[in-house]
Amino acid sequence: MGTHKMLTGNYAAAYGxxxxxxxxxxxxxxxxxxxxxxxxxxxxxxxxxxxEFVSVESEHSALAVAIAAQATGARxxxxxxxxxxxxxxxxxxxxSGLRLPIVMVLVNRALGAPNSIYPDLSDSLDQRDxxxxxxxxxxxxxxxxxxxxxxxxxxxxxxLLPMAICFEGIIISHYMEPVEILDQEKVDNFLMPYLPEHVxxxxxxxxxxxxxxxxxxxxxxxxxxxxxxxxxxxxxIQEVDxxxxxSFGRYYGGLLSTEMMEDAExxxxxxxxxxxxxxxxxxxxxxxxxxxxxxxxxxxxxPFPDQELSELLSDxxxxxxxxxxxxxxxxxxxxxxxxxxxxxxxxxxxINYILGLGGRDVTFEDIKDIALLSCSxxxxxxxxxxxxxYQVRGL
Amino acid sequence: MRTLAETLPKEELFxxxxxxxxGCPGGMMLRWITKTxxxxxxxxxxxxxxxxxxxxxxxxxxxxxLYIAMAPSPAGITGVxxxxxxxxxxGRIPADRKISVFALAGDGSAGDIGMASLSGAAxxxxxxxxxxxxxxxxxxxxxxxxxxxxxxxxxxxxxKGKPEKKKDxxxxxxxxDIPYVATVSVAYPDDFVRKLEKARDMEPGFKYLHVHSxxxxxxxxxxxxxxEIARLAVETGLWxxxxxxxxxLKVNFRPEKRRPIEDxxxxxxxxxxxxxxxxxxxxxxxxxxxxxxxx
Numbered sequence: 001m002g003t004h005k006m007l008t009g010n011y012a013a014a015y016g017x018x019x020x021x022x023x024x025x026x027x028x029x030x031x032x033x034x035x036x037x038x039x040x041x042x043x044x045x046x047x048x049x050x051x052e053f054v055s056v057e058s059e060h061s062a063l064a065v066a067i068a069a070q071a072t073g074a075r076x077x078x079x080x081x082x083x084x085x086x087x088x089x090x091x092x093x094x095x096s097g098l099r100l101p102i103v104m105v106l107v108n109r110a111l112g113a114p115n116s117i118y119p120d121l122s123d124s125l126d127q128r129d130x131x132x133x134x135x136x137x138x139x140x141x142x143x144x145x146x147x148x149x150x151x152x153x154x155x156x157x158x159x160l161l162p163m164a165i166c167f168e169g170i171i172i173s174h175y176m177e178p179v180e181i182l183d184q185e186k187v188d189n190f191l192m193p194y195l196p197e198h199v200x201x202x203x204x205x206x207x208x209x210x211x212x213x214x215x216x217x218x219x220x221x222x223x224x225x226x227x228x229x230x231x232x233x234x235x236x237i238q239e240v241d242x243x244x245x246x247s248f249g250r251y252y253g254g255l256l257s258t259e260m261m262e263d264a265e266x267x268x269x270x271x272x273x274x275x276x277x278x279x280x281x282x283x284x285x286x287x288x289x290x291x292x293x294x295x296x297x298x299x300x301x302x303p304f305p306d307q308e309l310s311e312l313l314s315d316x317x318x319x320x321x322x323x324x325x326x327x328x329x330x331x332x333x334x335x336x337x338x339x340x341x342x343x344x345x346x347x348x349x350x351i352n353y354i355l356g357l358g359g360r361d362v363t364f365e366d367i368k369d370i371a372l373l374s375c376s377x378x379x380x381x382x383x384x385x386x387x388x389x390y391q392v393r394g395l
Numbered sequence: 396m397r398t399l400a401e402t403l404p405k406e407e408l409f410x411x412x413x414x415x416x417x418g419c420p421g422g423m424m425l426r427w428i429t430k431t432x433x434x435x436x437x438x439x440x441x442x443x444x445x446x447x448x449x450x451x452x453x454x455x456x457x458x459x460x461l462y463i464a465m466a467p468s469p470a471g472i473t474g475v476x477x478x479x480x481x482x483x484x485x486g487r488i489p490a491d492r493k494i495s496v497f498a499l500a501g502d503g504s505a506g507d508i509g510m511a512s513l514s515g516a517a518x519x520x521x522x523x524x525x526x527x528x529x530x531x532x533x534x535x536x537x538x539x540x541x542x543x544x545x546x547x548x549x550x551x552x553x554x555k556g557k558p559e560k561k562k563d564x565x566x567x568x569x570x571x572d573i574p575y576v577a578t579v580s581v582a583y584p585d586d587f588v589r590k591l592e593k594a595r596d597m598e599p600g601f602k603y604l605h606v607h608s609x610x611x612x613x614x615x616x617x618x619x620x621x622x623e624i625a626r627l628a629v630e631t632g633l634w635x636x637x638x639x640x641x642x643x644l645k646v647n648f649r650p651e652k653r654r655p656i657e658d659x660x661x662x663x664x665x666x667x668x669x670x671x672x673x674x675x676x677x678x679x680x681x682x683x684x685x686x687x688x689x690x
Contacts, residue, residue, distance in 0.1 A: 023481045024474065050484060052477040056470065057515030064467030064512070068439060068474025071461055074481055076474075094463050195487075201437045201459040201475060203494060208455040210440075210462035217452055 002186075002248075007179040009172035012140035013079070013105045013165065014039035015179075016147025018049045019187040020103075022077035023194075026054040026065035030084040031117045032169035033107040037079065059084035063091035063104075070100040071209050072201045075151065075194040078102070081169060082109035082123045089127070095162045096131025096226060098199055098210060101154030102162040103147065104132075108272070108324075109169040110358045118359025119168035121272060121325035125301065125333040131226050133163040133233055134302045136271040140177040143167050145250060148182060152191050153240050158232040160198060168324070170359055171273045182248060190247050230303045237300060255305040257297045258312065260286055264294030266375050267313060267348070270322040271298040271334065274362060278322060281367045291375055298334060306341040316348040317378040320370060324356040331387040349383045355390035366390065399584050403430040408457040413448035418611035418618025420581035420625065421445055421528065427584060428526065429458060431591045432495045437461070439471025441500035441509060444535045445528055449499075466509040468498040469516035472523030472601075495595055496523035502543035503533045506564045517571040522599040524591070527564060530610035538613040547673050549665040550613070556668055565605040569639045574600040577638040580607045582625035586636055586647055593640075607634045615664020627659040632681045635688060646688055656681060 007015065014036045017025070025044070027037035043049040052069075056062045059080050066076035080088065085106060095102050106127075110120035121136070128134060133153065137143045146165045154163040167173065199209055213219045238254040245251035259279055261267060268278045275297040285291040296312065296319075298305070313319055323332040330336050335352035342350070353370055356362040370390065377383060389395075408429035415421050421444055429436075436458045440446050442465040449456045461471055475496045482488040505513055505527040513525065532550045533539040539552040542562040549556055569576045574597055577590040587606070594602035609625050611618040628634040632653040637646045656678045660666040 023485075024477045026470075026474070026477075050481070052481050054473060054477055054519070056473070057511050057518070061467055061470040061473070061512050061515055064463050064470035065474035065477065067463050068461060068471040069478040070474075072437070072475045072478035072482070073487065074478035090464055091467070201461055203435045203437065203459060206434075206455070206457050206459045208450050208452075208460045208462075210450065210460075212446065212451045212462070214452070 002180045002182045004178055004180050006176045007140055008035060008174055008176050009140040009143050009167055010035035010107065010174070011039055012144035012179045013147050014043070015181050016144045017077045018043050019182055019184055020077070020148050020151045020191055021049070021075065022051055023074035024052045024054065024066065024069035024076045025078065026056045026062045026069070026076070027078050028056050028059045028062045028080070028084060030059070030081050032109055032173045033079045033081045033084070033105070035173070036105055036107070040077070059088040060091065063088040063095065066102045067091060067095050067098065067100055070102050071098065071199055073194070073196055076102045077104070079105035079107065081107045082111050085123050085127065086111065089130070092127055092130035092132060094210065097222060099160040099229070100162060100199065101151070101160055101194070103150045103154060104162065104164050105143070105147065106164045106166045107169045107173045108166055116358045118170055119324060120357050121166070121168070121323065122333070124164060124166040125325050127164070128302050128333070131161060131230070132302060133161055133230070133300070134166060135163070135299050136166045136301065137172075137299070138273050138275045138297070139172060140179045141250075142252065143172065144179055144181065145244065145248070145252070148187055148191060149240050149244050153233065153236055155194055156236045159229050159236050161226070161229050161233060166272070168273050186247055190243065234303050234305070252299065255300045255303075255308055257299065259295035259297070261294035261296065261312065263292060265292040265317045265378055266371065267294050267296050267316045267319045268322060268367070268371060269296040269298060269319055269334070269338065271301070272324065274322055274324060274356065277362060277364055278367050280364055281371055284368070285371060293371060293375065301334070301337070304337055304341065309338065309341045310347065313342065313348055318374050319348045319350050320374045321350065321352045322355060322367065322370065323353070326354050326357065335387065349377065349380070350386055351377070351383055352387045353390045354388070399588060403427070403588070404433070406430070408434060409448065413454060414451060415444065415448060416612045416618070418621045419444070420608050420621050422448070423584070424528065424581060424606060424608070425456070427588055428497070428591065429456060431588055432497060432595060434458065435493060436495040436497060437475050439463070439468045439475060439496070439498040441465060441468035441498065441504035442535065443499060443501040443504055443528060444530070445499045445501070465504055467512045468500045468504065468509060469512040469525060472496050472498050472525065473516050473519065473521040476522040498523060498525045500525070500527055501533075501535070502527060502529040502531060502564070503541040506542045506562050514571065517568060517573050517601045517603065520573060520600045522601070524594050524602045524604060527603070527605045528608050529605060530608045530613060531561070532613050534610050534613045546677070547666060547669050549668065565603070568603040572642060573603060574598065575602040575638065575640055577603070578605045578607065578634065578636055580625050580629050580634055580636060581609070582622045582629060583636060583648070590638060613665070616662050620662060624659070624662065627654065630654045631656045631659045632685055633659060635684070653681070653685070
């Protein structure tokens with residue numbers, strides 16, 4: 001058994017990194033991530049963790065230092081939010097292109113302008129094409145557990161891709177929850193040290209890492225191998241979820257998890273902290289009103305569970321995607337991804353609610369209203385205005 | 396006195412057949428660096444002409460090299476040296492093994508896009524040697540102006556000559572109070588290698604070497620004249636060979652009588668349009684700088 005503590009999401013994630021025995025942690029402060037940086041500095045300063053803490057001068061360098069350290073054979077960890085993430089954007093491609101299993105916590109924050117420290121998932125979803133595995137978690141415990149799992153997934157020889165653990169700033173990062181801190185000895189059995197063979201800056205085995213390839217060289221093959229690795233990551237994610245459950249007693253479902261989806265006519269599909277609220281709504285509507293409704297909590301956005309979702313939703317009449325993000329000019333990002341997943345199938349009607357941007361509160365009643373309205377649409381032949389902005393002021 | 400050819404190791408870690416331009420001094424410089432630092436080294440590479448012989452498939456040095464992006468070659472020093480430290484503590488790298496970490500960057504990378512990264516690594520005094528290969532413009536992309544391009548110089552983005560002065564990067568680096576800052580020239584290999592050996596053998600920390608590197612392609616002079624031009628820069632007093640060792644400044648070469656700057660400017664096509672007034676203003680600057688350097 002681990003020990004129980006009241007922790008914020010940020011501290012829970014930092015404890016996870018400590019248990020994973022990360023070796024180099026370059027970090028730059030940005031609200032709402034900063035507590036992770038502070039906690040890592042404290043662990044290292046106190047001697048609780050043997051690692052190199054590097055206080056870099058920018059997020060661009062934070063990820064560059066992580067890349068260089070990981071390429072030298074050290075397990076690296078960093079964290080950021082919003083503008084900081086975009087500032088390091090080019091290096092995200094470098095980390096995945098070099099096949100370096102760096103783990104980073106992304107505390108979701110709205111992107112300026114206008115400037116806000118409250119959440120909007122658009123910052124990390126915007127990075128979905130960079131070749132990183134992305135998991136979205138709904139509470140501090142899941143953040144803690146997933147940092148540990150992430151190293152095992154990312155470092156698996158079938159994968160070797162960097163991984164991001166994403167959660168909403170303030171809502172998850174700053175509020176305290178009871179968290180079971182995993183037992184170090186059990187984590188050590190679950191997660192082996194990082195001993196790379198594929199990419200290593202070792203004078204005994206000189207290697208050019210990050211080569212320039214000319215037009216008819218191997219650029220396409222590099223990219224294809226990343227795609228293959230991302231495909232293989234799906235089964236590794238499931239395996240690691242299973243192994244984690246056996247060791248620590250918590251199963252998360254891997255790519256996604258479901259609630260009352262057997263025979264559900266309407267499905268609420270969401271991610272992050274909204275999943276907790278939506279779960280309560282689904283339980284309420286099922287138990288109190290006998291409505292045929294279920295929940296799909298999307299965990300992995302990369303790799304996106306295309307096959308799994310299209311099988312899961314084949315008999316569902318309406319899928320309502322609730323999300324705290326938007327791709328201006330297209331709709332919610334998860335909704336557009338789901339459209340791609342279900343492409344060409346005679347599947348369910350899809351409705352998209354964009355809500356809670358900039359940390360606007362999304363209550364039980366809000367999701368219940370949306371759910372009931374969507375239930376009334378399950379017998380229509382076509383859905384009007386499938387992309388809906390929820391409760392925008394002044395409309 | 397023994398020559399460099401006699402004292403440097405015979406083993407080549409940098410091979411012929413590289414894709415640098417004819418007359419580029421980079422090839423010589425890479426040989427001096429790889430021979431002086433030896434096999435037990437790791438290189439962090441910026442986007443620079445020097446990346447061509449090391450990073451363009453299938454060329455490589457016999458030293459591990461990492462290319463991240465244009466700006467963060469100093470952060471590469473930081474990451475590699477941090478990893479070496481922790482891996483030594485954990486016994487995955489033998490504690491007594493000396494590995495030299497160095498970065499190669501051009502003037503655009505060091506002084507423009509990577510300035511924050513360079514200043515950050517210097518301020519943290521991370522362990523490595525940073526080479527700024529100063530050919531005074533963005534040469535790899537086709538001769539565009541950088542902050543290190545000298546005043547009045549033609550480039551493809553300053554076709555009437557650059558109005559602004561050259562940024563004095565070595566002085567900025569010296570202001571970081573790092574263990575060692577030195578200016579070197581490709582025309583003075585003994586001075587180059589002596590300073591590099593000094594940096595190599597110093598205690599851990601950030602060392603900065605700024606290499607004045609004439610570029611026949613961008614400066615518009617015949618490719619046989621590279622060393623001549625480099626030497627003229629020193630003999631006219633334009634490029635001062637000095638070192639700042641733990642804060643103490645020493646000028647390593649004082650020409651007995653400085654040659655007129657016109658001797659340096661005239662052979663270079665990039666200065667073709669200079670008026671007598673422009674040339675005089677450069678001469679005045681040099682004379683003033685040396686007055687400051689008198690002691």
